[in-house]
Amino acid sequence: MSQGAIxxxxxxxxxxxxxxxxxxxxxxxxxxxxxxxxxxxxxxxxGKSSLINTVAGFQKAQTGEVRVDGExxxxxxxxxxxxxxxxxLFPWKLVRExxxxxxxxxxxxxxxxxxxxxxxxxxxxxxxxGRHYPAQLSGGMQQRVGLARVLVNKxxxxxxxxxxxxxxxxxxxxxxxxxxxxxTEYGMTVLFVTHDIDEAIFLGSRLAVLTRRPGRLKALFxxxxxxxxxxxxxxxxxxxxxxxxxxxxxREEMVGIPASTDIRRRHPRGGHDQxxxxxxxxxxxxxxxxxxxxxxxxxx
Amino acid sequence: MYTPTxxxxxxxxxxxxxxxxxxxxxxxxxxxxxxxALAAFLGLWELAxxxxxxxxxxxxxxxxxxxxxxxAADFAQAPKSLRHIASSAQRVAxxxxxxxxxxxxxxxxxxxxxxxxxxxxxxxxxxRPIPGVAWIPLAILMFxxxxxxxxxxxxxxxxxxxxxxTIHGVDSLDRRLIYAAQSLGAGTWPIFREVVLPGxxxxxxTGLTIGMGTCWFLVVTAEMISGQFGVGYFTWExxxxxxxxxxxxGMLVIGVLGMxxxxxxxxxxxxxxxxxxxxxx
Numbered sequence: 001m002s003q004g005a006i007x008x009x010x011x012x013x014x015x016x017x018x019x020x021x022x023x024x025x026x027x028x029x030x031x032x033x034x035x036x037x038x039x040x041x042x043x044x045x046x047g048k049s050s051l052i053n054t055v056a057g058f059q060k061a062q063t064g065e066v067r068v069d070g071e072x073x074x075x076x077x078x079x080x081x082x083x084x085x086x087x088x089l090f091p092w093k094l095v096r097e098x099x100x101x102x103x104x105x106x107x108x109x110x111x112x113x114x115x116x117x118x119x120x121x122x123x124x125x126x127x128x129x130g131r132h133y134p135a136q137l138s139g140g141m142q143q144r145v146g147l148a149r150v151l152v153n154k155x156x157x158x159x160x161x162x163x164x165x166x167x168x169x170x171x172x173x174x175x176x177x178x179x180x181x182x183x184t185e186y187g188m189t190v191l192f193v194t195h196d197i198d199e200a201i202f203l204g205s206r207l208a209v210l211t212r213r214p215g216r217l218k219a220l221f222x223x224x225x226x227x228x229x230x231x232x233x234x235x236x237x238x239x240x241x242x243x244x245x246x247x248x249x250x251r252e253e254m255v256g257i258p259a260s261t262d263i264r265r266r267h268p269r270g271g272h273d274q275x276x277x278x279x280x281x282x283x284x285x286x287x288x289x290x291x292x293x294x295x296x297x298x299x300x
Numbered sequence: 301m302y303t304p305t306x307x308x309x310x311x312x313x314x315x316x317x318x319x320x321x322x323x324x325x326x327x328x329x330x331x332x333x334x335x336x337a338l339a340a341f342l343g344l345w346e347l348a349x350x351x352x353x354x355x356x357x358x359x360x361x362x363x364x365x366x367x368x369x370x371x372a373a374d375f376a377q378a379p380k381s382l383r384h385i386a387s388s389a390q391r392v393a394x395x396x397x398x399x400x401x402x403x404x405x406x407x408x409x410x411x412x413x414x415x416x417x418x419x420x421x422x423x424x425x426x427x428r429p430i431p432g433v434a435w436i437p438l439a440i441l442m443f444x445x446x447x448x449x450x451x452x453x454x455x456x457x458x459x460x461x462x463x464x465x466t467i468h469g470v471d472s473l474d475r476r477l478i479y480a481a482q483s484l485g486a487g488t489w490p491i492f493r494e495v496v497l498p499g500x501x502x503x504x505x506t507g508l509t510i511g512m513g514t515c516w517f518l519v520v521t522a523e524m525i526s527g528q529f530g531v532g533y534f535t536w537e538x539x540x541x542x543x544x545x546x547x548x549x550g551m552l553v554i555g556v557l558g559m560x561x562x563x564x565x566x567x568x569x570x571x572x573x574x575x576x577x578x579x580x581x
Contacts, residue, residue: 058479078485088480092498092575101494102484133575149484 003069004156004189006032006055011064012214013050024050025061026214032206034156037183037190039204039223041197041246043253047215048193049085052161055191056082068157078102081150083163087142089134095121095145096130102153120152124178140171144178151182160192164199173231176203180229197246201239202229209246212253219249363545371545372552380529387529389557391447391522392515395454399511402455403462404504408496410463411470424463432457432518436525446526450519457518458511465507469500502576505569512565516558531557 013025024047032038042048053059055066057076066073068080076082089098096117103113121127124144126137134142143163150158160179164172180203183190194200200207201223209219223242225233233239342365347353349364363371375381410417435456439449473496481495523532535550537543570577 056479056483058482076479076482078483080483082480082483084476084480086476088474088476090477090481090495090498092501092573093494101481101486105485105487105490135575153484 004032004034005069006030006157006189006191007065007067008051008055009065009067011054011061011066013047013054013059013061023214025054026216027064028210028215028217029064030208030217030220032189032191034189035187037192037203037205039200039207040191040193040210041195041200041207041250042193042210042215042218043212043250044195046210046212046253048195048210049161051210051215052082052159052191052193055157056080056159078106078153079155080157080159081153081155083143083146083150083158083160085162085165087134087139087146089142089145089149091134093134094130095126095132095134095137098134098145099149099152102149106153116152120148123151123182124148140167140175143167143175147175147179147182151186154186154188156188158188158190160190162194163192165194165196172199179203180227184227197243197250198234201225201242201246202233207242207246209249209253218253221245361544363548367545368548368552371543372549375546375549375553383529384531384534385553385557387527387533388519388523388531391450391454391519391530392512392561395451395519396458396512396515398451399455399458399462399515400508403459403507403511404466407463407466407504408470408492408500411467411473411500412492412496424460428460432514433521436522439522440526450522450527450530453518453522454515457514461510461514462504462507465503465510466500469503469507470496472503473499498573501573505565505572508565508569509562512561513558516554516561520554 008028008030011025011028012023014021014023016022028051030038040048040051050059054061055068055073057073057080060074073080089095090101093101099117099120100113103116108116117130118127121130124147126141126144126148129137129141129145134145137145146163164175167175176199179190190203192200192203204223207221207223208217210216211218221242225236225238225242345362346364346366348359349362349367352360354360406420410420432453435453436449439452439456440446443449443452477495477499478491481491486494519530520532520535523530524536527533531550531553535547535554538546538550
């Protein structure tokens with residue numbers, strides 16, 4: 001699968017004008033290779049959703065460019081499937097009609113469409129609910145329909161904006177496993193935004209941490225935890241070490257407290273989870289870790 | 301699905317039978333209370349009219365319910381009655397229909413396009429606060445026949461509630477639904493047809509209900525001023541001809557027609573928004 005490369009180059013996104021202007025993303029550069037599963041972590045309000053919206057084409061960046069497989073993104077399109085935080089099913093359409101929505105605009109013949117809907121509903125375990133309205137389903141089931149509605153179009157790229165955050169813990173784990181299963185099967189590129197550290201590590205093949213607003217890239221890891229990932233992954237030593245790193249990075253952004261230990265020292269290069277801060281941000285990252293900070297020199 | 305197997309279930313299964321008997325008794329009692337209240341109301345009216353009570357309200361010229369009932373029976377048999385009802389209903393139907401066909405597309409456009417909103421909403425905002433009744437003299441001047449002017453008045457009464465609720469429906473549509481549709485490959489027209497219109501539909505139905513009420517209010521008023529047929533005309537004519545019981549018959553007919561048309565709108569509304577059936581009540 002050689003499709004689904006995403007490249008953000010120097011993207012800056014600002015809302016409003018003058019004094020009320022809020023910069024959501026600042027000079028963000030990020031590259032996703034085809035088939036990557038990139039989890040994006042960041043403090044709340046750091047522009048995580050804006051990142052999704054920009055790649056989806058809902059919002060236009062003031063500067064910089066977003067390209068998918070080399071083509072600049074100018075508007076939303078079915079090559080980039082979006083799963084939102086809240087299920088955004090059409091309440092007036094049956095589950096089947098919701099899933100059919102994208103197929104209809106791709107001129108897929110009707111009998112073939114019907115077969116595709118059957119297949120995908122079975123995959124997400126909702127075969128019996130095709131003739132239900134979304135309001136008749138639970139939140140988890142609605143989100144599964146949302147997933148099916150995107151997957152049925154076999155998008156090269158899937159953009160997911162905290163899609164499981166409103167689900168209970170058990171349903172969430174089930175959805176995460178389902179997502180990994182489909183990702184393994186379809187091999188699409190996934191950009192997955194979340195504020196849940198466990199989720200980010202559990203799912204991703206790479207992990208990006210954003211700074212607080214305006215969002216810039218703070219760190220970029222490879223997550224080489226073995227797959228298939230299971231509940232056991234969540235308690236493995238490597239997982240916990242990674243989690244600790246993320247907690248530190250995020251805490252730094254949330255309250256401005258420097259990380260308690262030098263991350264690079266704990267995770268030397270060449271280790272399973274090397275810190276690959278991109279060169280553009282390396283300087284900023286280094287500055288943040290200057291031992292000049294009185295706090296760091298005299299830790300309690 | 302996980303169902304708890306706790307002693308709670310025994311309690312739950314024991315309760316309903318007792319509950320439903322109590323509920324049945326309760327509803328029978330309530331119906332009884334309502335019938336008694338209605339009878340008492342009619343009885344008091346009968347007494348007030350036959351004794352020509354004059355205390356603040358003058359009942360001297362108010363016919364008692366027994367007389368009204370007799371007049372109503374006459375009305376039901378008179379050949380002209382149907383003509384009165386049909387005239388009013390036709391005016392409402394045409395005026396309301398035209399308003400519906402104008403207001404919904406216009407409201408959808410205004411809700412989706414800033415340019416159209418700026419072009420159309422300003423003159424409409426000037427006209428909107430003018431009560432429909434105030435239009436009657438101008439309407440008579442503007443149209444060659446009384447029939448057309450009355451239809452126009454009906455149209456005016458219905459168009460604003462429908463238009464405003466359509467705009468409101470489009471405005472309150474979840475923006476993410478449009479995003480979702482776009483990212484699934486839908487173009488402008490399919491989004492209009494399959495997302496914006498059904499999304500605004502519950503609000504449009506509310507506007508239709510209000511518009512229908514205003515329509516009847518205005519047709520009756522207009523008929524009192526001009527025209528030769530219609531329930532409003534019948535009611536006013538009964539006053540000028542001193543056929544007082546017929547005034548009340550006319551009022552009752554207007555009430556029944558209004559109720560019937562709201563029921564029709566409710567039925568239509570349910571058909572237009574089938575996905576809402578489980579959410580309501």
